[in-house]
Amino acid sequence: MNLARLDRTLFFAATSGVLLAAAFPRPNLFWLAWVALVPLLLVMRRRPFAAGFTAGGVFFAIVLYWLNFVMITYGGLSFPFAVLAYLFLVVYLASYIGLATWLSSRLEVTFKLPFLLTLPFIWVALEYLRGVMFTGFPWALIGYSQQDFSLAIQSCDVTGVYGVSFILIVVNCAVAGMIAAPKSRLAWLGAVVALGISISHFGYGFWRESQPLDEQTDHLRVSLIQGNIDQMQKWDPEYRQTSIDIYHDLSLLALENRPELVIWPEAATPFYLQDRSQFATQVRKLPPKLNAFLLVGSPAYEQLAADNYRYFNSAYLFSPSGLEMGRSDKRHLVPFGEYVPLGDLLGFVDKLVVGVGDFSSGQVRSLPLDGHALGVLICYEAIFPQLARDYIRNGSDLLVNLTNDAWFGRTSAPYQLLAMTRFRAIENRVWIARAANTGVSALIAPSGNVVISGPIFEALELTGSVGLGAGETFYTRFGDLFAYICIGISAVFLFALLLAKKWQKFPLVCRERSLL
Template structure:
């Protein structure tokens, strides 16, 4: 393959030398990449933009030094993170009690951290300019490697993985049962590199490879959709009902409002079971605003509701455990069955940093004083797939749904349906609930199991194993829904082997990096 870009300070072989772009144009290109990426995610969901979003930043690479590429990548990442995660400032200001300038500073710090990944990507692209094959075929694995690191480093934050932009393309995302979201991220970045190479250097081989890979992925997805198990009505029919109470977060824990909250969930549940024959009723995260077994009155009332419904109930509720003699909070889900009481319990394992606990507490000792709402929760220790008749419930609480490894743990323990209890009231009417819901949808596709998402203020939904929406309730709506769940499919490649694709991309990137470093050291 011929050189993709001319060496700096040398005229290009294919035409006359051109002047370097103005620094303002370079910055504008980086900003465009950040905005295009953000527009690809909900609420806007202009997902076709993702296929060209990286092109403006990649265009700048030949015109700057490695350090300049890092800075432009950082700018693109800062713009992208800021315009996608803007709602974090709202959350920490309203519910954390921080002044607006401090809340904006918290958002800026998080965005600066996340911007390091696009910055590293741009730096890698600049370092590989002199190696055409690496540039054409190595950038996509490099991006996947960076996404995988971000998903695990410092407890992990995989909120805006690039593949999630393509959620509306249901046939394309079926490949997730092999590669997870990383396979689609790889394809999108590969397409961006191919667009730039084809447009500027008339080299269509990378574009042909992208068309081939996309064609294979779409053919596989179409086959999976045709031969999948989205149809309900099997011998093991399982019908669930979801209750969306739409309780305002500002009053949810007000003792004076406790009885009214229980009234709301009880009345909605009674209406739900009167209209439908159900095998399970689901309430969202911390729907019951009291400590089970520690507050006798509300606990007794919950059991009275259970017996009146004559239907098993899965409810989110706070719990208390003792750790070294000291009481600790836990974010729990209880499975209750009529006449039997509690038959299963799950405690949230992946807590929200600075929301449910303060990481590095000895170092960040001042944070608890700043964020009055920061809890001191104790994480659960293991998955707890909960048996219910012939079915097994794999429970994920809140943003645990964006971590595929947690869902994989549940499925490998025998879960035949994944249930996500969440409370997105924290996010208000921002894009966060929409982003959260679309990421959760992928867990159904990855593991070929139905996915039930019950949210306090919405968006509650039931997804088939293909990711298709079977039923949903809009944001900020009080109501109920019911759906008959399809049977789960056979255990998937992704369930068996996890992030093997991401591991291969990481290994490829590391190998190229080490080889390049050794080669440069040997070059006089």
């Protein structure tokens, strides 16, 4: 391929997208994230928005490739429509990175501010906004790439995942500055600033790592039941008894490990557990056999009128005597998966999930467990930091993530979702028990380390001990304060640009010489 015939700016931008994608599961080369954006930073001056958009487009296209599998295999979409929906999402997400690089370049041209002083704040601000706008989709924030670099992610109990994203952008900017102008005092100053931030960041991580793994005084034996129920059979009425038998037998198998809490995954019962059917009765009779609490994912409903119902994606907790202790409903639903946004206008759009009607959103409702409380995050609720924080502030001593990752098949998506879930443990310094239908089931320590996990697409039970109680972290108390600060600083940047008289003179395509 003749590089001279290509747009060099977009070529190097695309290279950054590939490198950044490789930092995520899988292949999970997390160290690449520290330099992945350097090619983009060296060339984006010439085409600020297009360069960032290209890098983001390549990145999200690679990381979210599995969406095509979900939409075609389980959503029933034809290949062309699935690809169209996939590309629409990629374009939307890439626009955030394009906007970040455009604003940072604009600030450099207008006020001579180096990228190091602007891009980290703008990047974090836009990552946060991506996680809340249009119901939010904070999948694959750059900070999540560091899931296996423990020293780099311990600061999440102060800044959340956004602090990790911030330092990654700082380091990338400093490296790019040194490559572009190795003799520049400004470049060396940037390197010193990046080094100072890194030392404090990793120093905090080292200190946290030196603390005891488990500071809780109360512990609980937990068994995770991974039924490995095929998604194509899951909602088949003829397969209900087989599903119950699988979970029943695996739960009894866990008895030799003497669990105090047995956890089944999301929608483990393909029927309404609240109905007094023969299937529901079998489930309710199990806790006395186990002499343990039983947490079960199940659909639920509430009757509002004769022919008017509300449906929920829920979890029920039963005591060792079989008494129902409470129900927790999923709060953050999957757009077009569990409900259709703007249903009156988009009623013609079918949901991508094979389930029961449109689900309704629930409320924060911790479940009582022998003097303690469980906070239940269902499926991809685990990627929303605020939801986990709400449960901890509501008194939860243990977070439980029930999920059905069968939708993803043997793609990288189950590992990406597990990676993001680990950050919820660090942010609140709390244990997380994760039960997944097809995996990855795991116990996650307050340090974010996966203490025990199993393979995907195997029926199994995993038993281990977890601590009860959450740490009093800065993040739990103040939430995404760091992200808000970044938003505030970015707003100041934007306001300054709006006041600058040169605003109309800055084209989308700058004519300045790129550095590569």
